[in-house]
Amino acid sequence: MDMKYLDHIGIAVADLEEAIETYEKLLGAECYKRETVDQQQVETAFFRAGESKVELLGATGSDSVIAGYIAKKGEGMHHVAFEVEDIRGEMERLRGEGFSVLSEEPSRGADNKLVAFVHPKDNHGVLVELCESLD
Numbered sequence: 001m002d003m004k005y006l007d008h009i010g011i012a013v014a015d016l017e018e019a020i021e022t023y024e025k026l027l028g029a030e031c032y033k034r035e036t037v038d039q040q041q042v043e044t045a046f047f048r049a050g051e052s053k054v055e056l057l058g059a060t061g062s063d064s065v066i067a068g069y070i071a072k073k074g075e076g077m078h079h080v081a082f083e084v085e086d087i088r089g090e091m092e093r094l095r096g097e098g099f100s101v102l103s104e105e106p107s108r109g110a111d112n113k114l115v116a117f118v119h120p121k122d123n124h125g126v127l128v129e130l131c132e133s134l135d
């Protein structure tokens with residue numbers, strides 16, 4: 001299988017501190033990691049939920065896709081992320097299947113991963129992230 005498992009869901013939030021408090025109560029677990037990814041202009045906060053994770057995403061700049069998303073659609077589910085074994089191979093496979101992979105090369109994401117995205121218009125309205133762990 002090419003996609004190994006659902007690694008995380010990404011949730012766009014307007015106020016990261018407030019959202020962390022909410023998700024700590026909701027999941028009954030503490031945020032275990034915070035990381036800013038400058039290339040994406042986002043600050044992330046991660047929670048474990050069984051084998052999967054919840055990634056809260058706050059914008060760090062007005063050009064951030066998260067700021068644009070919230071301005072247009074409001075807060076909410078932003079993407080689903082699948083862990084893959086070989087991200088470049090998977091990007092090539094998806095391009096061959098006609099999907100719009102949004103970059104030529106993967107970039108550095110949070111959590112020591114390489115990431116790439118597939119346009120939501122190709123996935124029935126859901127932005128899909130591919131991630132490959134570098135650990």
Ligand SMILES: CC[C@@H](C(=O)O)C(=O)SCCNC(=O)CCNC(=O)[C@H](O)C(C)(C)COP(=O)(O)OP(=O)(O)OC[C@H]1O[C@@H](n2cnc3c(N)ncnc32)[C@H](O)[C@@H]1OP(=O)(O)O
Nearest residue numbers: 010037040042044065078102109110115117120125126127
């Ligand atoms: C922290 C790093 C990493 C990790 O390690 O986990 C991350 O998770 S980073 C997460 C943030 N980064 C990204 O999302 C990068 C990839 N995304 C993009 O390049 C863009 O967001 C996009 C998908 C290309 C859309 O950008 P753009 O075309 O500029 O936005 P529009 O507002 O014009 O939208 C066009 C069209 O698409 C719909 N849309 C946009 N975003 C989403 C979304 N997340 N989910 C579903 N649909 C989305 C938008 O509503 C528009 O639709 P129409 O109005 O019907 O045309």
Ligand SMILES: [Co+2]
Nearest residue numbers: 010055081129
């Ligand atoms: Co993500």
